[in-house]
Amino acid sequence: MKIEDLQKEAKTLRKDIIEMIYRAKSGHPGGSLSIADILAVLYWKEMNIDPKNPKMENRDRLVLSKGHAAPALYAALIEKGFLGDEGKNLIPTLRKWHSPLQGHPDMKKLSGVEMSTGSLGQGLSAANGMALSAKIYNNDFRVYTILGDGELQEGQVWEAAMTAAHYKLDNLV
Template sequence: MRADLQELKALCKEVRRDIVKMTAAAGSGHPGGSLSSVELLVGLYFAKMRHDPQRPDWADRDRFILSKGHVAPVLYSVLARAGYFPVEELLTLRKLGSRLQGHPSMLSLPGIDNSSGSLGQGLSQANGLALAARLNKQDYRVYCLLGDGELQEGQVWEAVMTAAHYKLSSVCAIVDYNNLQIDGPVEEVIGLHPLADKWQAFNWHVISIDGHDLEQVLAAYDEAENVKDKPSVIIAKTIKGKGVSFMENVAGWHGRAPNQEELAKALAELAN
């Protein structure tokens, strides 16, 4: 289902509008990291992954494991825009009785491949899915989105070793490298530098890109798919809050929703 670049770019704007609208309606949530991951997810769901919104349980679908569960808004928007559930439902985010939980629940909403919210746990799940596919002789791929701050969790590096050890080439990790976490810049909290070298030393194929350049994003997914003897990681340099000037590169927008005035300003900037 590869759409053309202009359509994808328009879709990215649409998703960004959804994110600010959803979090504003909820009065809470995580716009910053959601906005930084938009191209990465739009690229996957609209140009790369094998999936079918009519069959969310299709056994041979490619999987998307969201490890940084707090960016649920971007995933919900992309799933709704892909047709997994009505777009109107997006505004129920975080409300009592909603299928759109504050952090994703795979039992609550079609299209969600894992439940997450406690950081550091997704890559292990991606590995397990890849091992299951190998045993079942299925050829689906497993994508796993991680935050950069999340890489401070020890379990991530356990999983990094496991994927390399079992040569899980169907696993593609994606790091949303926006360099901001709640307490400030990642390099000031607990630094990751040199990040690409770390993954390389753990025997991963490393692809470094600008995570807001759709052409680079799509090329990276293709490159990862062609690596057959090791897992791949895409280190996507991004801007937290991308697309909304007053949110960009401000740590405070990690976990706070825009008010009505801020929403109007954001939507004006994100107009087509």
């Protein structure tokens, strides 16, 4: 995929993010918009995923540790096709009662969400567990995690980073 194509995908993600947050009249636009380019590259170029088979055993995983940036993840899942034909219709439902697009990702309510997040500082530890499991069971997948700048001050994040180094989790990004 060309850079221009990835830029186009990121622009579409940004439009979806803005529409979601505007219609919800709440959310975190900065944290969501800041990862649009990263998600475009991951979902359209790097990650081994299949929206038609979201539980594929050797799929790559993404843990959005900064769960308040959920609109960005939702936009990527919608545009990539994880939510089927109804995906675009969900955009106006962010943070609405009974919507699967809540303020933080919930893996029980939405296809393609690998980890329910919200409490800052815990995502890297969960990603470590996924990456270590892949090593133990000789699975060939990568685990990507996106952390926010504020949560990097959490002690658990630094302990998780040291754990990743200790176990040589070269399948963790």
